[in-house]
Amino acid sequence: xxxxxxxxxxxxxxxxxxxxxxxxxxxxxxxxxxxxxxxxxxxxxxxxxxxxxxxxxxxxxxxxxxxxxxxxxxxxxxxxxxxxxxxxxxxxxxxxxxxxxxxxxxxxxxxxxxxxxxxxxxxxxxxxxxxxxxxxxxxxxxxxxxxxxxxxxxxxxxxxxxxxxxxxxxxxxxxxxxxxxxxxxxxxxxxxxxxxxxxxxxxxxxxxxxxxxxxxxxxxxxxxxxxxxxxxxxxxxxxxxxxxxxxxxxxxxxxxxxxxxxxxxxxxxx
Amino acid sequence: xxxxxxxxxxxxxxxxxxxxxxxxxxxxxxxxxxxxxxxxxxxxxxxxxxxxxxxxxxxxxxxxxxxxxxxxxxxxxxxxxxxxxxxxxxxxxx
Numbered sequence: 001x002x003x004x005x006x007x008x009x010x011x012x013x014x015x016x017x018x019x020x021x022x023x024x025x026x027x028x029x030x031x032x033x034x035x036x037x038x039x040x041x042x043x044x045x046x047x048x049x050x051x052x053x054x055x056x057x058x059x060x061x062x063x064x065x066x067x068x069x070x071x072x073x074x075x076x077x078x079x080x081x082x083x084x085x086x087x088x089x090x091x092x093x094x095x096x097x098x099x100x101x102x103x104x105x106x107x108x109x110x111x112x113x114x115x116x117x118x119x120x121x122x123x124x125x126x127x128x129x130x131x132x133x134x135x136x137x138x139x140x141x142x143x144x145x146x147x148x149x150x151x152x153x154x155x156x157x158x159x160x161x162x163x164x165x166x167x168x169x170x171x172x173x174x175x176x177x178x179x180x181x182x183x184x185x186x187x188x189x190x191x192x193x194x195x196x197x198x199x200x201x202x203x204x205x206x207x208x209x210x211x212x213x214x215x216x217x218x219x220x221x222x223x224x225x226x227x228x229x230x231x232x233x234x235x236x237x238x239x240x241x242x243x244x245x246x247x248x249x250x251x252x253x254x255x256x257x258x259x260x261x262x263x264x265x266x267x268x269x270x
Numbered sequence: 271x272x273x274x275x276x277x278x279x280x281x282x283x284x285x286x287x288x289x290x291x292x293x294x295x296x297x298x299x300x301x302x303x304x305x306x307x308x309x310x311x312x313x314x315x316x317x318x319x320x321x322x323x324x325x326x327x328x329x330x331x332x333x334x335x336x337x338x339x340x341x342x343x344x345x346x347x348x349x350x351x352x353x354x355x356x357x358x359x360x361x362x363x364x
Contacts, residue, residue, distance in 0.1 A: 139285070147287025147323055192327065193286060204278060226285075233281040238274070251274055260273045262294040263280055265311055268318045 002040050004097060005069065009034045014069035014095050018052045019043045029055060045071060045099050047112060051168035051212060053079045057089040072096035073112060075210035078243030079168035082208055085248055088171050128152045131214065131222040135229055154196050156219040157189040163213035163223055164199065169206045196226065203227045205234045205249025206242050290319060
């Protein structure tokens with residue numbers, strides 16, 4: 001891996017390379033460059049994850065034409081796809097060095113921080129939502145209980161914006177979660193459940209299920225479950241899969257004909 | 271676009287436990303009867319669902335102050351049921 005990166009930098013295949021380097025005991029994202037080639041020896045992959053493609057998009061915005069190499073996991077690649085679909089990053093500008101991450105029977109070993117999730121505590125299992133829940137299992141719980149559990153999770157939010165900041169596919173310059181007319185400043189927790197549902201709605205057709213938001217969340221809110229559901233809806237209704245589609249999400253594309261019918265009024269659900 | 275967003279939002283609200291409280295219907299200005307019917311039906315449905323479970327929640331939180339939050343609210347809307355026995359960890363590969 002290190003040899004490959006050195007070769008890329010030396011031959012000018014890429015101008016900079018985004019990877020991780022151990023600093024002060026932590027694996028941190030780092031920009032490797034040709035004039036600091038010796039640093040490449042310290043390049044690590046480990047379990048560390050960060051939205052490197054978000055950094056790449058920002059660097060590319062400031063220095064158009066720069067060639068960027070990225071240490072890429074599967075989630076990074078899905079994010080790169082989304083960023084290019086939304087015209088945030090030119091795919092021709094990016095070279096990926098693929099990592100062995102998501103587990104599979106077809107390959108040995110896998111490293112990813114997601115594979116070692118923290119254990120969910122007893123109290124959280126009782127009144128909140130176990131972060132390891134499977135979507136189908138969770139939906140088997142009745143509606144009222146689901147509501148209570150979500151509210152218990154949402155009301156722990158400390159509005160740190162960690163989920164948004166780490167999110168590789170959040171790139172808006174103006175965020176509606178910071179708009180004073182939409183989300184009242186100084187409110188803690190931010191309006192339950194509006195704050196989280198707004199973010200969930202914005203993740204529709206965009207979230208690539210990397211799980212970084214949940215890892216970043218200091219309140220341990222099961223965001224991944226929420227955004228998984230959001231994308232299951234998009235997939236069920238529109239047949240759209242973010243991260244692998246060459247088109248923008250159907251929620252952003254105005255079509256010539258309306259094919260979808262409104263939902264009929266149903267009797268009260270249990 | 272409207273119908274796309276509404277269908278999406280209906281599903282999302284259902285997931286977080288607020289299902290059935292949002293409805294979309296196309297009604298022309300010439301369809302007074304249909305309008306009456308839809309509004310009546312929907313009103314009945316909402317009445318059957320009962321008041322919004324979020325009603326008064328904000329005031330409750332504000333009254334508690336920022337520090338006292340976590341515990342107190344949970345007591346107030348405590349759960350009757352035990353969580354399902356499924357404690358197994360499942361990894362779903364995306």
